[in-house]
Amino acid sequence: MKQSIRFLLAVAFGSDLASCLGRVSRRSVQQGWSLQSSSCLSGSSACSSGGACCPSSLFCIAAANDEVAACCTSNSACRGSIEGQPGCADTSWSLWQGFQGNDFCCQVGLVGVYSSSGNVAGTCVASGAAGTATTARLVSTGTGATVTSSSTSSTRTTTSTKTTTTTKPTSTTTKSSSTTTSTGTSPTGTGLVFAHYLIGTVDSTTNHAQLDVQNAMAAGIDAFALNQGDPSASWSLSTLQQLFTAAEATNGKFKLFFSFDTFQDGTVSDHVSPFLMYKGSSAYLLGPNGLPVVSSYGGYSLLSEWQSFKDQYSVYLIPNLDVAGAGDTSEYYTDPSSYLASYESIVDGYFSWESAWPQSTSGVPQNVSSTGDATVMSYAHSTGKTYMMGLSSLQFKDCCGGYYYRIGESNLPQRMTEILQLRPDFTEVITWNDAGESHYIGNVWNESLTGTTILNYANTATWPHNAWQPLITSFIAAYKAGVSATQMEPPGTAPIGAMWYRPNFKSCSNVSGGPPANAASALDAVNYAVVMPQGTTGASLVITSGSQTFSSIPLNAGLNYGTVEGMQAGPQSARVVVNGATSVQAKSVFDVQANPSTCNFNYFVVGFS
Numbered sequence: 001m002k003q004s005i006r007f008l009l010a011v012a013f014g015s016d017l018a019s020c021l022g023r024v025s026r027r028s029v030q031q032g033w034s035l036q037s038s039s040c041l042s043g044s045s046a047c048s049s050g051g052a053c054c055p056s057s058l059f060c061i062a063a064a065n066d067e068v069a070a071c072c073t074s075n076s077a078c079r080g081s082i083e084g085q086p087g088c089a090d091t092s093w094s095l096w097q098g099f100q101g102n103d104f105c106c107q108v109g110l111v112g113v114y115s116s117s118g119n120v121a122g123t124c125v126a127s128g129a130a131g132t133a134t135t136a137r138l139v140s141t142g143t144g145a146t147v148t149s150s151s152t153s154s155t156r157t158t159t160s161t162k163t164t165t166t167t168k169p170t171s172t173t174t175k176s177s178s179t180t181t182s183t184g185t186s187p188t189g190t191g192l193v194f195a196h197y198l199i200g201t202v203d204s205t206t207n208h209a210q211l212d213v214q215n216a217m218a219a220g221i222d223a224f225a226l227n228q229g230d231p232s233a234s235w236s237l238s239t240l241q242q243l244f245t246a247a248e249a250t251n252g253k254f255k256l257f258f259s260f261d262t263f264q265d266g267t268v269s270d271h272v273s274p275f276l277m278y279k280g281s282s283a284y285l286l287g288p289n290g291l292p293v294v295s296s297y298g299g300y301s302l303l304s305e306w307q308s309f310k311d312q313y314s315v316y317l318i319p320n321l322d323v324a325g326a327g328d329t330s331e332y333y334t335d336p337s338s339y340l341a342s343y344e345s346i347v348d349g350y351f352s353w354e355s356a357w358p359q360s361t362s363g364v365p366q367n368v369s370s371t372g373d374a375t376v377m378s379y380a381h382s383t384g385k386t387y388m389m390g391l392s393s394l395q396f397k398d399c400c401g402g403y404y405y406r407i408g409e410s411n412l413p414q415r416m417t418e419i420l421q422l423r424p425d426f427t428e429v430i431t432w433n434d435a436g437e438s439h440y441i442g443n444v445w446n447e448s449l450t451g452t453t454i455l456n457y458a459n460t461a462t463w464p465h466n467a468w469q470p471l472i473t474s475f476i477a478a479y480k481a482g483v484s485a486t487q488m489e490p491p492g493t494a495p496i497g498a499m500w501y502r503p504n505f506k507s508c509s510n511v512s513g514g515p516p517a518n519a520a521s522a523l524d525a526v527n528y529a530v531v532m533p534q535g536t537t538g539a540s541l542v543i544t545s546g547s548q549t550f551s552s553i554p555l556n557a558g559l560n561y562g563t564v565e566g567m568q569a570g571p572q573s574a575r576v577v578v579n580g581a582t583s584v585q586a587k588s589v590f591d592v593q594a595n596p597s598t599c600n601f602n603y604f605v606v607g608f609s
């Protein structure tokens with residue numbers, strides 16, 4: 001098992017992004033229903049009747065009575081006992097209930113469908129490819145890899161090389177989709193990671209747009225979700241053009257798509273013209289159904305506008321329909337089947353924004369939760385839709401009429417852990433460059449901030465967040481390999497990670513205007529996240545804040561993170577010690593100020609080196 005994980009991660013850290021969609025899975029084999037597929041995964045064999053696979057250690061009993069083939073422990077029918085205790089013969093498969101209430105199994109990520117005029121429980125198709133078939137009911141999701149297409153369907157016009165990963169003898173992976181293995185480079189299907197990108201002024205005489213694309217690609221991100229607040233402004237169109245030129249130059253390795261900002265411009269049709277301008281670009285991201293992806297920031301109240309947009313244009317629509325500020329407590333998260341019912345015929349997937357942080361008004365320290373995500377994801381999957389989770393560090397805004405803080409602290413690594421557990425179809429980092437809300441992970445360019453108060457608390461020169469990128473790269477590799485946070489790995493033998501802390505205490509008592517809204521939910525703490533190599537032993541982390549050195553924290557293989565309360569004024573440092581010797585460390589460039597002139601809740605983020 002371990003060897004194959006390493007193999008996958010080695011691939012993931014290379015330039016060959018798409019080929020790491022293959023995932024490692026925990027699975028067990030038992031008597032149960034067969035997998036409906038025309039090509040079988042490693043460890044399973046085709047039933048002679050065709051179209052079905054059983055684990056190679058079991059016997060295949062031919063389909064009968066509108067049921068699919070059964071996988072039995074002996075060469076005699078075991079249908080009755082499977083019917084009594086329905087399940088898939090391999091726990092990595094998902095169980096669906098289709099025609100006449102009969103069960104069948106699909107790879108995770110595919111959708112079970114059936115024809116009411118047929119004589120089989122059901123078959124498995126790529127999300128969005130159900131056609132006129134009826135979507136079956138998802139009974140339980142398997143532990144296996146999320147795949148994006150059935151072996152026979154092709155959503156993109158790439159070369160037709162068949163997938164080969166199914167037969168790789170050293171690997172316990174399930175399979176990559178045929179479309180991703182065909183080119184090995186183009187982001188496509190599910191399992192992708194995007195970063196939300198605010199379209200601002202980018203000086204066209206610089207290489208800034210190109211750097212954004214190159215840096216994001218190097219970090220393992222597949223595409224930018226372009227957030228355009230003003231779809232007709234000339235600066236905005238210039239930035240679009242620069243980004244598409246830069247992305248096209250990557251020869252399909254990095255993609256772009258629009259995320260309509262309906263808070264800034266709530267008329268969906270206003271966003272159509274730039275979309276039409278670029279949807280044919282070779283850099284435009286296509287969804288699992290082969291159509292251009294359109295997402296959004298907000299827009300729940302715009303049902304009829306989305307409807308007419310979807311009627312007019314062939315897109316893969318994955319809008320953000322949750323309730324601003326509410327964390328995962330709103331009806332969207334607690335009762336999606338009624339809240340989203342009117343959207344079911346319009347969307348292809350759901351993007352949850354708000355669950356990336358706890359509620360914006362919690363007033364007390366709180367950990368981010370994925371309970372709401374699990375509810376919406378299960379609803380989405382039961383209706384054949386995909387689900388996208390947000391990943392973010394914090395929110396701190398002191399501009400544009402807002403002055404507030406939103407947790408914060410260990411939110412970023414905690415959320416990574418949750419995403420690796422839940423394994424949504426897509427992940428979106430919020431954000432690449434939104435300096436105004438302090439949750440950027442890439443460069444923020446001065447030309448887009450000139451004249452704003454944002455420069456008082458967020459810019460790349462003083463508050464760079466780039467040190468979060470190696471952590472995100474390691475997370476992306478794990479997400480694509482389908483492993484947990486404890487199985488995350490650094491790219492080499494040295495640990496990677498970052499330490500982050502606020503420039504001042506949360507009370508900010510001497511600053512005019514006082515602390516931001518929701519400051520009470522903050523902790524005066526030094527935060528860290530470190531990814532240790534697999535097999536690590538005898539490692540610990542020593543944090544020093546001002547004059548205080550805290551007792552050392554044991555570090556294990558994979559992702560370690562924490563929030564160490566008791567931050568003091570002065571310099572901050574964190575040191576990884578392995579078997580008594582310092583391995584890597586992070587040292588503050590800027591001290592924590594006891595008596596600051598501004599109250600800044602943005603973080604100084606310092607990488608380990």
Ligand SMILES: *[C@@H]1O[C@H](CO)[C@@H](O)[C@H](O)[C@H]1NC(C)=O
Nearest residue numbers: 364365366367410414561562
């Ligand atoms: C948040 O989670 C950490 C463990 O990661 C735990 O120590 C802490 O008590 C939790 N905080 C709250 C407010 O629940």
Ligand SMILES: *[C@@H]1O[C@H](CO)[C@@H](O)[C@H](O)[C@H]1NC(C)=O
Nearest residue numbers: 445446447455459460461462
């Ligand atoms: C960007 O602005 C910050 C703050 O005003 C300044 O410190 C930094 O030097 C500027 N960077 C560039 C590249 O102009």
Ligand SMILES: *[C@@H]1O[C@H](CO)[C@@H](O)[C@H](O)[C@H]1NC(C)=O
Nearest residue numbers: 507508509510511594595596
């Ligand atoms: C507030 O400012 C006064 C005067 O500069 C200083 O003595 C005091 O320590 C400051 N208090 C805090 C909490 O920063």
